Amino acid sequence: MLKGADDSVMEQEDSASQHGEMMSWDINDIKLPQHVSQTDWFQEWPDSYVKHIYSSEDKNAQRHHSSWAMRNTNNHNSRILKKSCLGVVVCDNNCSTLDGRKIYLRPAICDKARQKQQRKCCPNCNGPLRLLSCRGHGGYPVTNFWRHEGQFIFFQSKGAHDHPRPETKLEAEARRSIQKAKTAFSPSSLRLKRIQEIESLTGAVPTQEPLLLPIRDVHMPPAILRGMLLSKSSQKPMLSSCSGHLPYLRTAGEDGASREAPTWSRSLSLRGTPRAERLRSVPALPSTAPSPQQCTHLSTQHVLPMAEGGHDPFRSDTGPLGDGSCGKQSPLAYRDACLCVPPQAAPQGGPCPMASGAQPHTQLSLPPRGSQGDRGGGGHQVCLKYCNNDVFFNLNLLQ
DNA sequence: CCTTGCGGGTGTC
């Protein structure tokens, strides 16, 4: 899965070897490296058996962020925070959008919310949703470990995700916000508002106004939506993970990036087989597949293109850094957050012009004081722009 | 309402 990442690792093997002892640690070690010459850029899609050392200043690391849907797991060790992957929510009808993309929703982290989520319908075809569990770690979910030690935050991932990437947190939040807004600006309330507006302007009362508007005909005040969405992305715009930069180059160290030296090979806990089927039961399939027109959800969906040659898309799109940011996958297809959109409707700025190391997702916020702002440089700006374009893109679709 | 972190408890290997 992380062939690309491995290549990248290989390329930097020389410099990494200089810090061999630095990367030979394990999260469970009593003593972790104390002299770290370089910290890593935050990785929002860590995959496979990787380790990273982040600065304790890194806000994303502080918050133990991941774009994977990771839930907290009690390992009865207060020093090491452990999280396990929840997988991805897919359409049980395996539906595709018109342009052949799949639905990959972000599982809710909270158990209750997740159960609720699974009772909802596919935003594309209105079919049932299904939680695709992660079994990338010997049949168990991929686990991530976080440990704060001095001025560093040590991260270790165990297992390779065996499922597509879900939508990012930002996308999921945006989707929820839009759904909320959809409710708030329901046709009836809109009508009321418009009546008031018209009354105030003309003194007249409009006559016929459809009470039930197609979702996309709902007049969502752009400013409101923009504010609503930007409040998540721009107002606290911390794009330290936005990756207009290559990962592994956190500091402008002259000694090169110290990278994943594949030196650690702890015995995996492959004990036994996975427990009995852990996939949650799914609702019965409808006798006939609902048509896309039945879609009643206005949502920012995370969709991925159909895999070429029938391979899982998440397998074929992995970029050289294992973040799937490059390669065959259309950034638009990957990034844009709305369905039923013709490809030519790409955001103007287009996706981040990230040649190789950039990650398409920009959901994580920037540090408040710009302490990391100089780390990202132009890449952050570009990505921020991209984020905004993406938002505008979504907003346009809402109008 | 949801996320996140914590911790008690249980079951399996």
Place this chain on the structure above:
DNA sequence: GACACCCGCAAGG
């Protein structure tokens, strides 16, 4: 003992 997982609680957004 290690690990996965369930549950409830609390804080915060």
